[in-house]
Amino acid sequence: MTYVCPTIAEIRAAVASGESSPEQFVIQSFDAAQASQAELHAFQYLPDTAPVNRAEAALAGVAVAVKDIIDTADMPTEFNSPAYAGRRPGQDACVVARLRAAGATILGKSVTTEFAFRHPGPTVNPWNSAYTPGGSSSGSAAAVSAGIVPLALGTQTQGSVIRPAAYCGVVGFKPTYGTIARTGVLPLAWSLDHVGLFARTVADAAYVLRLVAGTDAGDPHASHVPGTVTVEKATGRRIGMLTKQAGGALEPAQQAALDALAERLSHDGAEIVMVDLPAEIFDTPRHALTLMGVEAAITHGELVDRSPELVSAPMRELVAQGRALPATDYAMTKVLQGRMAHRFDRWLRETMALDALLVAPASGEPPRGLDFTGDASFCAPWTFLGVPAVTVPAGFGPMGLPLGAQLVGAANGDVALLDLAEWVEQRTGWKTGVAAISAQ
Template structure:
């Protein structure tokens, strides 16, 4: 599940109401509600982004925030992900196709004229994938999540990763919603991720950065993101952008 909120503290507030422990749910993640008072500040910076290349404005946004966080007392460490983790992008797309066929297949069959061509194509793709392939990827999903968690909390001993949420600014128009390759691996692994805005790109659209935490570490990640949010410079950047809009410069 994902949330869009005005600030990190709002996301923590929602978590208080939607997360918790249910002894009757064998598959529950058992995330305790609320936000801890303190958070670790040892943050990893990837030597290569998991989704591929990013534009210069996005890279500058990451570099500038990393420098601000270091000045504020965080420990920034350059790391490289375990080699199998980027493969989660392809696995996530396969799972999405199969599950789209399971969930929306009946709708496509009954009313194809009321379903987008993109969804129809996704359902057809999902139906073409053999069940053993789906089961194999689900098994790999569990193994990769455990491998990532051991690497993050043990091998490199990080509180979070600081990564790009996208290649850069959002694309213009409504025909394309952007590249999900920078978010799909974390969704596939089932780990929490938070994106906070940091400024604007050359086209005047917002840029953000993404923090990724350990499995079931939602509280700790929100606490860290709340601290990071205080050092993004976003309020000043947003105010300057609003002044430009009022003055008719765009």
């Protein structure tokens, strides 16, 4: 019989009523993680016994998979790099500490691509092991998809939360830039890095956001998005759909899934508007590459010089590209990022008066094989702009693999966006189902 762990809401209800103990849930997650490991490879590290957090708090009984670029005091954090084998940071990342304080149990470290960039790990897609789960937060997406844990932490610098979430048929949420502090998280490019969440439901992600949001003095990288997350709920359902996706053409099934969802939303009272993105949005991949190259060169340049054989070719190339750029290119890109974020915000909220955009999280189903984790360009513009994005499962493609629907909101409008996404989620027609690979 296949075990599928309950949602956070279900765990909380069962613990509150006394029907189950927090420990039971954590042990079930731990057993599921171990049982799935040989086939799914979602975890980079699992302890020998279930590490139950006995704090009586909001997330008691909630087991969490933590992407292996996020520091944990009691487990290794190795970045999927041989250069960091056996690395044990002395303390928890800020977001991990906040989860523990809220009662969650850190179950293990989930597989990441090398340094959260391209070079893939061994995790497979739970729906079909011949396909990638997406990346770079591969293990986190797979662990939630396979019903092992109700919550996982990932990071997104281009499309590393939203894309794997869509490929694995789970909810992925990337909040406004800076909302979840990155203290203790390995940077790929701090001007673009976001900590994000994987969950089974939008409501679970929204619940956890409240517990982990907030700046931290150890995360000194300033936001180019002023202000802080407002707690306002969605007031309207005016949703823009793109005449042309930011990432390019969609597979027919992905387009059909978006269209069917839009029709249902319209039927239920949403106002669906076809819009053209401001032209400059299509330039964001080039700008993002400038920021990634330069910032990766600072983080990984020394390692590349010292031990190039321990670094993948794509990362070596990224570092070389960044090192070749003049300072004025980088500085101008930082200015453009701020300006474009402001302009997009005005375009979305004022010019178009939209509550959200409904866009594709990827071109469609995941690529076959594990070598290529998929095209991030359907997510990268929203990451560059720092605006919140959430993907919900929205059907299946011809290969029987999941498709998603991504909602993108205004900066700092995270709560309103999640509120709207919860309404959308109820109308996707998605039957949770069970992935082919899950714990026995």
